[in-house]
Amino acid sequence: MSPLLEVANLQISYGNxxxxxxxxxxxxxxxxxxLVGVNGAGKSTLLDIIAGFRRPASGSVAIAGCDQRDWNLxxxxxxxxxxxxxxxxxxxxxxxxxxxxxxxPHTDRWFxxxxxxxxxxxxxKRTHCWEHRHRNFGTLSGGERQRVLLAACLAQNASILLLDxxxxxxxxxxxxxxxxxxxxxxxxxxxxxxxxHDLNLALTHCSxxxxxxxxxxxxxxxxxxxxxxxAWLRCxxxxxxxxxxxxxxxxxxxx
Amino acid sequence: xxxxxxxxxxxxxxxxxxxCAFVASALLLPWVGxxxxxxxxxxxxxxxxxxxxxxxxxxxxxxxxxxxxALSLAGSLFQAxxxxxxxxxxxxxxxxxxxxxxxxxxxxxxxxxWGIPATWFGSLAxxxxxxxLVLGGFSRRIRISAFSLLLSGIAVNSVCxxxxxxxxxxxxxxxxxxxxxxxxxSVDSTSFASLGVLTVVVLxxxxxxxxxxxxxxxxxxxxxxxxxxxxxxxxxxRTGYLAxxxxxxxxxxxxxxxxxxxxxxxxxxxxxxxxxxxxxxPSVFLxxxxxxxxxxxxxxxxxxxxxxxxGAILALxxxxxxxxxxxQRRPSEEM
Numbered sequence: 001m002s003p004l005l006e007v008a009n010l011q012i013s014y015g016n017x018x019x020x021x022x023x024x025x026x027x028x029x030x031x032x033x034x035l036v037g038v039n040g041a042g043k044s045t046l047l048d049i050i051a052g053f054r055r056p057a058s059g060s061v062a063i064a065g066c067d068q069r070d071w072n073l074x075x076x077x078x079x080x081x082x083x084x085x086x087x088x089x090x091x092x093x094x095x096x097x098x099x100x101x102x103x104x105p106h107t108d109r110w111f112x113x114x115x116x117x118x119x120x121x122x123x124x125k126r127t128h129c130w131e132h133r134h135r136n137f138g139t140l141s142g143g144e145r146q147r148v149l150l151a152a153c154l155a156q157n158a159s160i161l162l163l164d165x166x167x168x169x170x171x172x173x174x175x176x177x178x179x180x181x182x183x184x185x186x187x188x189x190x191x192x193x194x195x196x197h198d199l200n201l202a203l204t205h206c207s208x209x210x211x212x213x214x215x216x217x218x219x220x221x222x223x224x225x226x227x228x229x230x231a232w233l234r235c236x237x238x239x240x241x242x243x244x245x246x247x248x249x250x251x252x253x254x255x
Numbered sequence: 256x257x258x259x260x261x262x263x264x265x266x267x268x269x270x271x272x273x274x275c276a277f278v279a280s281a282l283l284l285p286w287v288g289x290x291x292x293x294x295x296x297x298x299x300x301x302x303x304x305x306x307x308x309x310x311x312x313x314x315x316x317x318x319x320x321x322x323x324x325a326l327s328l329a330g331s332l333f334q335a336x337x338x339x340x341x342x343x344x345x346x347x348x349x350x351x352x353x354x355x356x357x358x359x360x361x362x363x364x365x366x367x368x369w370g371i372p373a374t375w376f377g378s379l380a381x382x383x384x385x386x387x388l389v390l391g392g393f394s395r396r397i398r399i400s401a402f403s404l405l406l407s408g409i410a411v412n413s414v415c416x417x418x419x420x421x422x423x424x425x426x427x428x429x430x431x432x433x434x435x436x437x438x439x440x441s442v443d444s445t446s447f448a449s450l451g452v453l454t455v456v457v458l459x460x461x462x463x464x465x466x467x468x469x470x471x472x473x474x475x476x477x478x479x480x481x482x483x484x485x486x487x488x489x490x491x492x493r494t495g496y497l498a499x500x501x502x503x504x505x506x507x508x509x510x511x512x513x514x515x516x517x518x519x520x521x522x523x524x525x526x527x528x529x530x531x532x533x534x535x536x537p538s539v540f541l542x543x544x545x546x547x548x549x550x551x552x553x554x555x556x557x558x559x560x561x562x563x564x565x566g567a568i569l570a571l572x573x574x575x576x577x578x579x580x581x582x583q584r585r586p587s588e589e590m
Contacts, residue, residue: 051483077485084479088338091476092530101473105485110469110533111266117258156484 002065004029004191005160010049010059011215012042019045020056021215027208029159032186033193034202034223037212038236043195044085046212047162050193051082063160077105081156083149085164085195095140095148096133099124102155123154126181128174142169150178154185161185163194167201179205199236199252211235226250269534273524273541280545281320285312287552289559311444318450319442319551319565320544322506323516325457327543329502330517331524331535332464335475336495337404340525341580343517344503347404348389348411349382353504354512355415355422356381358434362426370448374437375508382504385411386496440511440566442551449509456505460498461540467491468532475532513566515573516543522580 007025011018019042027033035043048054050061052068061068063079071079081102091098102123103116112120124130127147132140137148146169153161163182167175175198182192183205193210196202202209203223211219211232219232226232226242227250233240239254256264285308286292292312296304330343337347344350360377367373389407419438423431464471470491473481482488507513520543521535528538547565550572554563 048479051479053479053482073482073487074485077483080483082479082483084477084483087480088477092340092525093472093476097472097531098476101476101480101484104469104473111259111262114257114259117262121258 002062003027004064005050005193006060006062007046007050008060008062010046010056010061012045012049012054012056018215020049020059023059023212023215023217025210025217025220027191027193029189029191030186031191031208032183032206033191033208033210034206035193035195035210035212036197036199036202036236041212042215043212044164047082047164047193047195050160051080051162052076053082074105077156077158079158080160080162081153081158083153083161083163083166085168087145087149091137093137094134095129095137095144095151096120096124098137098148099129099133099151099155102152102157105156119155119157120151123151124148126154127151128177143171143174146170147174147178150181154181159190161190161192163192165195165197167196167198175201199233199240203250203252223250266529266534269528270537270541272528273538273545276545277320277541280548281316284319284548284552285316288312288555289562314447314450315442315444315551316548318445318453318509319548321450321454321457322442322510322513322544323520323547324461324540324544325453325502325506326513326517326547327520327539328461328464328536329499329506330543331521331532331539332471332495332499332502333517334521335471335532336492336499338475338477339405340522341518341577342405343514344499345412345512345514345517346408348385348408348415349500350503350507350512350514351412351415352385353378353382353500353507354438355418356384356504357437357508357511358419358422361434361437362422362430364430370446371452372445372449372508375449375505378504378508379501381415382500385415386500390496436564437511439564440507440513440569441554441562441564442510442547445509453505453509457502460502461536463494464498465536465540467494468536471495471532471536510547511564511566513547513569515569515577516547519569519573519576520546 003026005027007023010020010023012020023046037043045054049056063071099120100112103112103119107113107116121130124133127150129144129147129151132144137145140148150166167178170178179201182194186192203226206223209221209223209226209232210217213235218235221229221232230242233242240252241255242250242252245251292304292308297308333344333347334340334342356377357374360373365373368376389404389411423434426434470486473484473486474491478488521539524535524538524542529535550568551565554565554568557563
C-alpha cells in the first residue's frame with residue numbers, strides 16, 4: 001500500500017535564499033507528526049507546498065499514491081485541509097459561518113445540507129467553540145478564533161490535516177485539548193502534521209518528531225525514541241536537555 | 256425544523272425587504288416628480304402625461320435601478336477581493352479610468368455609435384486600460400496584495416483627475432459644461448435600446464457573480480483559506496476584476512461617476528442583514544437600485560422645477576455617512 005503522503009527532494013528558494021534544499025518525507029495514515037525547527041527553517045513553506053499553495057523548484061508531492069498535480073483543486077481540498085498561521089482576524093462572519101466554509105469542497109448546494117451541519121456542529125463541539133457559534137469572528141479572543149479555525153479544518157473532513165502552529169494564542173488547557181483532538185483525529189486514520197515550537201507538546205502527543213534544519217529533514221524519529229537520541233535537540237539550542245517526568249514521559253528542559 | 260430548513264428560511268426572510276424595496280421603487284417612483292401625472296390620462300395615452308411617464312420617468316427609474324444595482328454589486332465584489340469594507344471601484348481607480356474614457360468621448364463630441372451612447376465605449380476602454388495597467392503591472396506575481404492595489408489606485412485616480420481637468424480645458428464652453436454635468440453623476444432619461452443593452456449586460460454579469468457567492472465568502476477570508484478549500488483563486492480574481500469593471504463602466508457611462516452607492520449599500524447590508532455573500536450580493540443589487548432610484552426621485556421634487564442630480568443627493572447622504580461609518584468602524588466590520 002502506498003503511503004498517504006510522499007514528499008520527495010523538494011527544493012524551493014526565495015530570491016537567493018534557499019529555503020528547502022532537498023526535503024524528503026513519507027507519512028502514513030494514523031500518524032501525528034510534529035514538524036519542528038527554528039524560525040525560518042521552512043516549516044510553513046513545506047506545509048504550503050504539500051497544500052498546493054506553492055510550486056517547488058524541483059521535487060514532488062504524492063498524495064494517496066497520486067502526484068499532487070493530478071488531483072484537481074476540489075479533489076485535493078477533499079483530501080488536504082490547511083490551518084494557516086494567521087488569518088485576517090477582522091472578519092464580518094459568525095463563527096458558525098466560518099466553520100461552514102470547511103464544507104465547501106464537499107457540496108455544490110447553495111446552502112449546507114443537514115449532513116454538512118452535523119459535521120459543523122461536531123467540529124465546533126470538539127474544539128469547544130459551539131457556544132460561540134453566533135458570535136462575530138472579529139469579537140472573539142485570539143484563542144477562541146484559533147479554535148474556530150481548527151473547527152473549520154476538522155469540518156473539512158480531509159484525510160491529511162496540515163496545521164501551522166495550531167496552539168498559537170491558546171491557553172495551556174486549550175493547547176492540551178487541541179493536541180488531544182488532533183491525536184484522536186490521527187487515531188481515526190487521518191494524518192496530522194502540526195508545526196509547533198512547543199517540544200513538550202510534540203513529545204507527549206505526537207507519534208513522530210520531524211526536525212527541519214538547513215533545508216532538509218535533519219531528524220525524523222518516533223516520539224518514543226526521542227529521549228534516547230538527543231542529537232535532534234542540538235538543532236534548537238545547546239542548552240536543551242531531555243529528561244522524564246515522574247509519570248515517565250519525556251520532558252525537554254533548558255539549563 | 257432542520258438546520259438546512261432553518262438556513263434557507265432565514266435567507267428567504269432576509270431577501271423579502273430588498274425585493275419589496277426594489278419592486279416598490281420600480282412601481283411607485285416613476286410617478287414622483289415636479290408635476291402630478293394623471294393615471295387616467297396615462298391609460299388613455301394622452302399627452303403630455305403619457306410621454307412624461309413612459310418616455311422620461313420610467314426609463315429614468317429603470318436606469319437608476321439597474322445602474323444602482325450594478326454599482327452596488329461591483330462595490331461588494333471589490334470589498335471581498337480587497338478584503339476592505341471601504342474599498343470600491345473608485346479606490347482602485349477603475350471608475351476614474353472609466354470616467355476619463357467617457358470624458359474623452361464627450362470632449363471629442365462623439366454622441367452615438369451603432370445606436371449606443373459613445374460614452375459606453377469610452378468608459379469601457381478607460382476601465383479596461385486602467386485594469387490592464389494596474390493588474391498587468393503586477394502580472395509576474397502570483398497574488399497582488401490589496402495594499403499594492405489600493406496604493407496604485409490612489410496614483411491612478413490622481414492621474415485620471417488631472418487628465419479630465421486638461422481635457423475639460425480644451426473642450427470648449429458647451430462641452431466643458433457637459434463634462435462638468437456628467438461628472439456630477441445623474442440619472443437622465445435614456446432610450447429603451449440603451450437601457451435594454453445595459454440591463455442584459457448587468458443581469459448576465461450579476462448571475463455570474465452571484466452564482467459564485469460561496470467562493471466570494473472564502474476569498475473574503477483569505478487567498479490560502481479559499482485555495483485550501485478548492486477555490487481556484489487566480490481564476491476567481493480574474494472573473495471578479497473583469498465583471499466588476501464592466502459593471503462599473505457600463506453603469507457610469509449612462510449615469511456619470513455616482514459615488515457612495517457602492518460603499519453605503521454593501522456596508523449597510525453586511526452589518527444589518529448578513530455578511531454571507533449568498534444573501535449579501537442579491538440584497539446589495541436590489542437595495543442599490545432602489546437607493547439610486549429614490550435619490551433620483553428625491554432630486555426631482557426637492558427644488559422644483561430645478562432637478563438636483565442623483566449623484567449630488569447621494570453625495571450629500573453618502574459623505575456624512577462615510578465619515579460616520581469610519582468613526583463607527585469596529586474591527587469586525589473591516590473584512
